[in-house]
Amino acid sequence: MKKAFGFLLATAGLLSASFSAQAQDNIPDDMKALMTKYTCIACHRVDTRLVGPAYKDVAKRNYSNDQIVELIYNPKPVNWPGYIAMAPMKQVPKEDALKLATWINTLDGAPAKKASTKKGKKA
Numbered sequence: 001m002k003k004a005f006g007f008l009l010a011t012a013g014l015l016s017a018s019f020s021a022q023a024q025d026n027i028p029d030d031m032k033a034l035m036t037k038y039t040c041i042a043c044h045r046v047d048t049r050l051v052g053p054a055y056k057d058v059a060k061r062n063y064s065n066d067q068i069v070e071l072i073y074n075p076k077p078v079n080w081p082g083y084i085a086m087a088p089m090k091q092v093p094k095e096d097a098l099k100l101a102t103w104i105n106t107l108d109g110a111p112a113k114k115a116s117t118k119k120g121k122k123a
Contacts, residue, residue, distance in 0.1 A: 031103045038092045040100070043084075046107065051084055059108035068101035069094065 027035070027046060035041040043051035058068065061079075071079070075086035092100075 028103070031100065034096050034100055038089060038096070040089075043086070052086055053080055053083060055104045056107045059104055059106070062108070063101075063105070065098060065101040065105060068104055069097045072097045072100070 032041070035044070045054055047054050047056045049057070063071070072089050072092055074088055077083070077085040089097075
């Protein structure tokens with residue numbers, strides 16, 4: 001009985017790891033390269049909470065691309081209670097930060113968001 005239970009736990013763990021790896025494989029190669037280069041992938045996943053919020057959860061906040069770029073450079077931990085505060089990632093060139101922000105905003109299924117034109121939504 002103990003062997004069967006151990007096998008069941010091991011199988012569940014492998015399945016979980018497999019689903020996580022598959023989710024990461026859905027990231028376009030250019031975005032995966034940027035996230036690896038700037039270590040984003042160490043704390044964030046597309047649809048799973050890790051150290052930081054899932055990218056889909058960031059997309060649901062309806063930040064503009066410019067607001068996400070600003071949050072990459074100047075994170076606001078008050079916006080994400082319950083998470084470890086992100087370090088400012090000022091080494092990320094603006095062009096690359098904007099590419100990442102644009103991609104993140106595609107994850108909510110809505111049309112792409114441009115500049116910060118929304119009233120009442122602060123980064």
